[in-house]
Amino acid sequence: MDKRIDNLIKNWQRRNILGFYCENKEQAVDKILEVIPASSSIGISGSVTLDQLGIVKQLESRGNKLFNQYKSGISREESLELRSQGARQADYFLTSANAISEKGELVFFSGYGNRTAGISYAKNVIVVAGINKITSNIQEALKRSREYATPLNCKRLSWSTPCFEDGICRQETCLFPEYKRMCCQILIIEAEVTPDRPEGRGLASDSQSHRLKVILVGENLGF
Numbered sequence: 001m002d003k004r005i006d007n008l009i010k011n012w013q014r015r016n017i018l019g020f021y022c023e024n025k026e027q028a029v030d031k032i033l034e035v036i037p038a039s040s041s042i043g044i045s046g047s048v049t050l051d052q053l054g055i056v057k058q059l060e061s062r063g064n065k066l067f068n069q070y071k072s073g074i075s076r077e078e079s080l081e082l083r084s085q086g087a088r089q090a091d092y093f094l095t096s097a098n099a100i101s102e103k104g105e106l107v108f109f110s111g112y113g114n115r116t117a118g119i120s121y122a123k124n125v126i127v128v129a130g131i132n133k134i135t136s137n138i139q140e141a142l143k144r145s146r147e148y149a150t151p152l153n154c155k156r157l158s159w160s161t162p163c164f165e166d167g168i169c170r171q172e173t174c175l176f177p178e179y180k181r182m183c184c185q186i187l188i189i190e191a192e193v194t195p196d197r198p199e200g201r202g203l204a205s206d207s208q209s210h211r212l213k214v215i216l217v218g219e220n221l222g223f
């Protein structure tokens with residue numbers, strides 16, 4: 001493990017966040033399957049990283065109950081309800097970050113808000129991210145999220161935004177009704193108050209006790 005990653009994991013410890021390092025996608029999938037019990041329910045956010053890991057299918061085929069808003073054949077209302085349930089009711093919330101500063105701050109942009117809600121208050125949260133998401137500081141993390149990751153996500157999902165048209169963020173004009181803005185909520189996690197949460201939040205054993213875990217993968221994943 002290189003020094004930068006070692007320091008990042010140590011920085012997370014001081015923020016009550018438990019970090020794991022996996023060298024590749026396969027190890028990351030094994031780690032997710034190890035950390036989430038097969039009996040747990042799981043909420044997810046849209047994520048190229050999760051798609052590249054193929055983890056949703058593996059969790060479903062193992063028997064986990066997924067609140068999957070991307071299930072084929074469901075209505076828009078059903079999809080919105082699953083987003084809400086995934087953030088509020090699931091045992092675990094699985095997502096990726098837009099950027100991570102070397103000091104350990106985690107940056108998330110969200111359109112509908114289910115991602116920011118899940119990360120903020122789900123019983124257990126697992127963030128999976130490739131090393132391409134690491135930036136030198138929080139300003140660069142916000143810049144990366146807005147100016148690099150979101151335009152690519154708008155392109156991928158055909159959102160009608162200025163950045164969809166030419167890849168350049170014009171947040172002053174990216175407003176309704178002309179545009180359907182994707183950057184509606186921004187969440188920065190700086191730390192957790194305690195490793196777990198009181199009143200039954202978090203799990204009992206030491207290795208499982210942190211509410212927020214980050215699985216850092218030594219490959220480029222997502223945008």
Ligand code: SF4
Pocket residue numbers: 146147150151154161162163164168169170171174181182183
């Ligand atoms: S504010 Fe609008 S134009 Fe800028 S990155 Fe977000 S969605 Fe794109």
